[in-house]
Amino acid sequence: MKPDQQTYTVKEFSVNPSRAIHRALQGVEVTISLRGVPAVRLVPLGTFRDASEEVLLNLAATPGFQVAQLSPRLPMPTLQLSGPGPSAAEMILEDRR
Amino acid sequence: MKKLVYLDSCVIAKLFLLEDRSDEAIALVNDPEVVSVLTSDLSFVEVCGVFSRAAAQGRITMPQCQAFLAKFREWFLTATTHISIRLDQITMAGAAAIDLGIRGADALHLVAATSALGAAPVVDAFIFVTYDVKLAKAARDTGVFTSVVD
Numbered sequence: 667m668k669p670d671q672q673t674y675t676v677k678e679f680s681v682n683p684s685r686a687i688h689r690a691l692q693g694v695e696v697t698i699s700l701r702g703v704p705a706v707r708l709v710p711l712g713t714f715r716d717a718s719e720e721v722l723l724n725l726a727a728t729p730g731f732q733v734a735q736l737s738p739r740l741p742m743p744t745l746q747l748s749g750p751g752p753s754a755a756e757m758i759l760e761d762r763r
Numbered sequence: 764m765k766k767l768v769y770l771d772s773c774v775i776a777k778l779f780l781l782e783d784r785s786d787e788a789i790a791l792v793n794d795p796e797v798v799s800v801l802t803s804d805l806s807f808v809e810v811c812g813v814f815s816r817a818a819a820q821g822r823i824t825m826p827q828c829q830a831f832l833a834k835f836r837e838w839f840l841t842a843t844t845h846i847s848i849r850l851d852q853i854t855m856a857g858a859a860a861i862d863l864g865i866r867g868a869d870a871l872h873l874v875a876a877t878s879a880l881g882a883a884p885v886v887d888a889f890i891f892v893t894y895d896v897k898l899a900k901a902a903r904d905t906g907v908f909t910s911v912v913d
Contacts, residue, residue, distance in 0.1 A: 720885050721765055721798045728881050730847040738792040738800040738842040743781045745831065747822040753782045755773035755894050757813045762868045762895075 674700065691723070764796045764887045769876040769908075770843075771893035772806035776813055779835055784894065791892060791912075798886065799844045803875035805868060807839050846875040859901075869898040877907055 676682055680699035690696050690708035698706040726733045747753070752760060768791055777788040792800055811832060818828035839845060848856075848871055856870035863870070876891055888909040891902045899913030 721767065724881060724885055725799060725801075725844050725879065728878065730849050730852075730878070732840075732845050732847070734799050734842050734844045736842045738797070738838070740778050740789060740792055740838065742789055743777075743779050743785055745779065745823065745827060746781045747817055749820075749822050751820065751822060754776035754780045754810075754813045754817065755782070755784075757816055758773045758776060758809050759895055761809065761812060761816075762866050 691719070765885070766794065766797045766888040766890060767799055767801060767879060767886045768792075768794075768797050768890045768892060769801045769872075769879065770806070771872055771891075771895060771898060772802070772809035773894045774892050775802060775806050776810050777894075778838075779810075779831055788892075791890075800842070801844045801846060801876065801879055802839075803846050803848060803872055805848065805871050805875070807836075807845070809868070810835060844879075846878060848875060852878060863901045863904065865897055865901045869895065869901065872898065873901055873905065876902070877905060880907055 678701055679686075680702075681696070683698065686696045686698050686708055690710045693710050695710065696708045697704050698708070700706070722733055725731050770788075770791070774788050774791075777783075777785045778792060791797065814823070814828050814831055814835075817823045818825055823831075852874045853871070856867065856874040859865065859873055860867055860870040863873075865873070872893070879889070889907070890910050890912060891899075891908045892912040893899050893902065894913060896913055899911050902908055902911045
């Protein structure tokens with residue numbers, strides 16, 4: 667341990683830090699007091715649906731991943747390409763050739 | 764059951780344009796067991812490119828194209844887990860293109876999808892969806908997906 671490094675016991679905090687982090691991950695902003703003085707504020711970076719939290723947290727921890735914040739659900743599309751020619755999917759495959 | 768689904772851009776196009784197999788694509792994203800829909804940032808460019816081409820050919824009107832782009836952009840940015848391709852993944856994709864005999868864009872999609880494997884142990888199924896037969900075969904050959912839909 668470095669000479670200037672301070673250590674604290676869990677009892678010195680207003681809430682258990684582990685529980686505070688868990689609450690923050692659920693989307694709650696949490697302020698932690700140290701010896702009765704507000705000292706740390708945990709701000710959630712995103713909110714995750716409960717049942718899928720573990721999966722989404724795993725994805726969020728992966729470099730380069732921007733995790734969805736909303737449901738991907740969509741209604742059936744109504745727009746159609748007019749006239750003869752390839753479908754949109756076929757055009758994408760053509761563009762790759 | 765918790766599922767992850769990776770969508771190739773040719774599947775995403777069917778979510779916004781009514782054509783053959785649009786119903787299957789919609790069913791995938793509306794499946795309540797799907798935790799997140801994954802795709803590469805490359806899909807955004809590919810799908811925008813198709814709409815631009817359709818407008819240029821007069822197969823949709825310019826207002827339709829602009830309305831689509833606004834709707835698609837919002838969905839892509841907020842409702843998909845989209846994967847930015849890193850330099851090391853570009854190198855991997857180059858090697859995959861040579862080893863598997865697939866096109867560059869196909870290799871980028873495959874590498875982006877496999878980069879989600881860190882999350883795979885906490886899901887029950889990791890499904891790769893494409894309507895490209897060659898890419899589907901390459902995805903099956905990796906052996907890392909629970910199933911490949913083509």
